Amino acid sequence: MHSANNPITWSLVAAIQIPGGHPSDASIQAKFSRQQVDFEAIVKLTTENQNLWRITPRWFRTNYDGNHTQPIEVVLSVERWSRYKVLFDRLGPS
Numbered sequence: 001m002h003s004a005n006n007p008i009t010w011s012l013v014a015a016i017q018i019p020g021g022h023p024s025d026a027s028i029q030a031k032f033s034r035q036q037v038d039f040e041a042i043v044k045l046t047t048e049n050q051n052l053w054r055i056t057p058r059w060f061r062t063n064y065d066g067n068h069t070q071p072i073e074v075v076l077s078v079e080r081w082s083r084y085k086v087l088f089d090r091l092g093p094s
Contacts, residue, residue, distance in 0.1 A: 035091055042087050051075050057088045 054061045059069045060076055071078045
């Protein structure tokens with residue numbers, strides 16, 4: 001499936017907007033067009049990390065236990081979490 005039609009991708013685009021307001025469809029589509037490569041990279045990372053339930057720049061939660069603020073090598077390596085953080089920083093609130 002092409003990423004532009006992927007609901008996960010659009011959810012990521014919508015979630016990484018300025019808090020407190022609802023962006024217009026046009027602004028979401030424009031942001032996706034400008035940063036499609038980064039959004040696709042996050043989708044790829046998340047599909048490869050099946051044991052993660054949620055990830056933020058400061059913590060992550062696995063499918064089988066609580067939140068973690070430090071990498072767990074068998075779940076999320078330092079390098080991989082760093083890659084997520086770079087992408088979150090690039091895609092941060094617009």
